[in-house]
Every structure is written in C-alpha cells, then in structure tokens.
Amino acid sequence: MTSLLARLPSLGPGDGESRSSTTAWLAAAAALAVQVLGLLGLGLALVVVQTLDPDGGMPVGSSARLATQLWLLAQGAQLELSSGPLRVAPLLLTLLIAWGLSRAAGSVASVRAVQTVGGAARVLGVVVAVHVAATAGLALLADGPAASVGLLRPVLGGLVLALVAGGLGVLRDSGLSATVADRFPGPGRALWQAVAAGTLVLAACCTAVLAVALVDDIAAVGRLATGLGGASAGAAGQVGLSMLLLPNATAAVMGLAAGPGFLVGAGTLVSASGVSLAAVPALPLMAALPDTQAVPLLAFLSQALPAVAGLAAGVVLGRRLGDDDGGSVTAALWGVVAGVGVGVTSGLVVLVAGAQLGDGALAEVGAPALATGLAIAAQAGIAATLAAPVSRWRSRG
Incomplete structure (x- = not known):
C-alpha cells in the first residue's frame, strides 16, 4: 500500500x-x-x-x-x-x-x-x-x-x-x-518489547501443542472435515472455518497451559487435573480433544509453557535495557513487570477468543480469561525475574 x-x-x-x-x-x-x-x-x-x-x-x-x-x-x-x-x-x-x-x-x-x-x-x-x-x-x-x-x-x-x-x-x-x-516510566521500549516477545513465544508454543494433538489423530481430522457432506465444498468449508478459528484454539490451549483448562460447552472440560468429554461441534479442530477421560501427557508438558514465555520475556528485557537502566537487580524488578504484562496480554487474548454458540449446552466455549491471565502472570513473572538479571549481566559483558 x-x-x-x-x-x-x-x-x-x-x-x-x-x-x-x-x-x-x-x-x-x-x-x-x-x-x-x-x-x-x-x-x-x-x-x-x-x-x-x-x-x-x-x-x-x-x-x-x-x-x-x-x-x-x-x-x-x-x-x-x-x-x-x-x-x-x-x-x-x-x-x-x-x-x-x-x-x-x-x-x-x-x-x-x-x-x-x-x-x-x-x-x-x-x-x-x-x-x-x-x-x-x-x-x-x-x-x-x-x-x-x-x-x-x-x-x-x-x-x-x-x-x-x-x-x-x-x-x-x-x-x-x-x-x-x-514517556512511560522506566525502560518503556525494552519493557514493551519483552512483553510482546513473551506473548508471541507463548502463542507459538500453544499452537505447536495444538498441531501435535491434531497430527496425533489425523484420521479424526479427515472424518470431521468430510462429515457434513457436500463433497469438496463441505471439506473446504470445514477446513476454512477451522483456519479462521485456529487462533481461538491457541487461546484455549493457553488456558490448558496455565492450569484452569478450557470448556467446549457445559459437558466438556480439558485441564491438567482432569478431562470431561461430551458432544462438541463437528469441526476438524475438535480432533485435538482427548479421546478418553485420561489426561494426555501433552497436557502435562504444556504446563511449562508460561514459564518458557517468561524466560523469553526476561531474556529480551535484559538485552534491550539501556546503559542508564541499572544493573541486574533493576532488571529482575522489571522482569516481574514484564511477566505480569505477558499474563495481562494473554488474558485479553483469551477473553476475546471466548465464544457463545446458542443458549444451550454450548453457551460457554473457551478458557476462563481472568484465571488464565493470573496464572500466566504468576508463572511468567517468576521466570522473567530469574532470566532478566542473567541476560542483563551477560549483555554488559
């Protein structure tokens, strides 16, 4: 343009x-x-x-x-x-x-x-x-x-x-x-870059978790893609709608990684503490849901993702701080702010990604925004507090 x-x-x-x-x-x-x-x-x-x-x-x-x-x-x-x-x-x-x-x-x-x-x-x-x-x-x-x-x-x-x-x-x-x-107090530019980096790393990791879950049940993806009939039209429409909703599914995985899990209607809850399954919309994305009530290993592994996002935010923050922004102790304090910022932005993403499909069983779809944001803020804040001073010390030689 x-x-x-x-x-x-x-x-x-x-x-x-x-x-x-x-x-x-x-x-x-x-x-x-x-x-x-x-x-x-x-x-x-x-x-x-x-x-x-x-x-x-x-x-x-x-x-x-x-x-x-x-x-x-x-x-x-x-x-x-x-x-x-x-x-x-x-x-x-x-x-x-x-x-x-x-x-x-x-x-x-x-x-x-x-x-x-x-x-x-x-x-x-x-x-x-x-x-x-x-x-x-x-x-x-x-x-x-x-x-x-x-x-x-x-x-x-x-x-x-x-x-x-x-x-x-x-x-x-x-x-x-x-x-x-x-104009913001403190290292404004470095802080915003750290928050953006942490949020993007978390989103990328959650998307990778979703991709692994889909590949693990690729046969179900194919069945759901063609399940509504209409030959090529039905499959293309299903795949296209799933692509449009892919970031929504990534936001749901953020809820899983943070701990609270996510809902796909009143009867389906997926979290690291338990899985409850019920009827869900026939979309290819739904093939990523567990096939049994057992908690998948992938759900347990995803619990580390908020900390990974915090580490990324802390590393970026330590490297981007200027010569007048203090040493490692100051970097650790600003690391807490960066981690909380990752939690706030992630909570906002989860809030926007939530859905309501009618007033029946699917009246609530998605992860709880407040609980997800608070959990990510706590975990990412701790990780960023540890990573920022180390990164700051290394960047100053």
Whole structure:
C-alpha cells in the first residue's frame, strides 16, 4: 500500500491547510480500502467454496451476507439466531483486519511524512472514524429477521480494533514509537518489547501443542472435515472455518497451559487435573480433544509453557535495557513487570477468543480469561525475574 500511495504525485508533502486536507482524504481512502478489499476477498472465497457444492450451494447474495456477518463477528458482533445468540470472533480474520488497518494508517503516515504527535493523531482519527462508520453501515445492512445484528458491539469492537491497530501502524511508520515509549516510566521500549516477545513465544508454543494433538489423530481430522457432506465444498468449508478459528484454539490451549483448562460447552472440560468429554461441534479442530477421560501427557508438558514465555520475556528485557537502566537487580524488578504484562496480554487474548454458540449446552466455549491471565502472570513473572538479571549481566559483558 505504501508503494502504491507513493506513486501518486499529487499526494506528496505539501504545506498548511492543503496538506492537512490531502492527508485526511488519503487516510479516509486507505481505511475504506481495508473494508472493501477485505469483504471482497472474503466474499470471493465463500463464492468459490459454494461452486464446489454439487447441489449449487448458496446464491451470491447469501454468500455476500455471510461474508459480512463473518466480518462483523471478527470485530466483536453478536448474531441473534433462532437457536440463541452466536458470539464467536474468528481471530484469524480479526488479525487480518488489524493488519490491514495498521498498514493503511502507517502508509499514510509514511507517505505524508508525519513526524509530529498532532499529525499522527489526525491520521489515526480519520482512519478510526471511517472504519467505525463503515462497520456501523455494514451492521445495518447485515441485520435481518433470520440473524439480527446489534449495532453496539460491532461499533465498539471496530473502534477498539482501529485504535489499537491503526495507532501501532502510525507510531511505527512515523518514527514516533520510540518517543511515546520513552514517556512511560522506566525502560518503556525494552519493557514493551519483552512483553510482546513473551506473548508471541507463548502463542507459538500453544499452537505447536495444538498441531501435535491434531497430527496425533489425523484420521479424526479427515472424518470431521468430510462429515457434513457436500463433497469438496463441505471439506473446504470445514477446513476454512477451522483456519479462521485456529487462533481461538491457541487461546484455549493457553488456558490448558496455565492450569484452569478450557470448556467446549457445559459437558466438556480439558485441564491438567482432569478431562470431561461430551458432544462438541463437528469441526476438524475438535480432533485435538482427548479421546478418553485420561489426561494426555501433552497436557502435562504444556504446563511449562508460561514459564518458557517468561524466560523469553526476561531474556529480551535484559538485552534491550539501556546503559542508564541499572544493573541486574533493576532488571529482575522489571522482569516481574514484564511477566505480569505477558499474563495481562494473554488474558485479553483469551477473553476475546471466548465464544457463545446458542443458549444451550454450548453457551460457554473457551478458557476462563481472568484465571488464565493470573496464572500466566504468576508463572511468567517468576521466570522473567530469574532470566532478566542473567541476560542483563551477560549483555554488559
């Protein structure tokens, strides 16, 4: 997007009011492009899947409505169906929307050479306003008697998503990220990098646990992928939905690694202390669940993952601390903060990943956010407290 905008000669740096107006229009166009291109891509994918159905599948209009509903669900919307409320954010789609908003806002800041906090705030304000307005319009269009879409949840979700993703993009591409981080007390930049590293390591390890569990029962994955019929269309739809929900499953594994475990409805609990199984949705991802009431060895091994995340955060923190940020004792104290930060971010991820599939047995799906966040914060904090001073000592020679 940056290279495309840079080719437009009329959008180069200008002066005064004309420059501000051009920047605003460019930011609005970039934010709107995220919505248009994202919906087109998602709708096209659904249409292609429907063409594989030997019975013809859904018409294009229904595919477009489904794409809009998925787009809104990814931003926190809730659908009111005849079977009850449906609230599940396909986090892979949420991440793609966040990436698009971050690139859009960052590209405008880069092309317009935004270097002040005021200029960055104006770009972000326009991106957020356009995204929220477009999301509200989509919610009104997708609302119908078969699936009612409330306006408040998608608007608030779109607002938070645009603020966070767009803000990070503007700060990154305007060069203001270091300035903002340095305004926080203590080693702000090193601390944020440590928290991000610990959270990403935890997410990667939990994804690896999920992958091992799926590979261990690959036959069940195949059966579930083709279980709904529709030949290639059914399999493609099942696999596609499972891919969109893959980060949600990773968040559930975070609950397992932290200790509280996770629920897949009222009758299924998977934790290191016990396993209770009941009927679950027929998705390929569900093949990762244990086949018996016995606790798998993998569940016990996953208990070490919060500590691994804390070690990663501590190592990054010790290496990133500046010459004026103190020695090993100071690094150990900030290591506690970094570990708690990993717990907070992980708890937020688990909170967003939770789902409600109707008002029956599947009214609660996912891990408990508060208990998971607190457990990860405690374990990661201890590990980071040990790793940060060692890393600090080694980095100072």
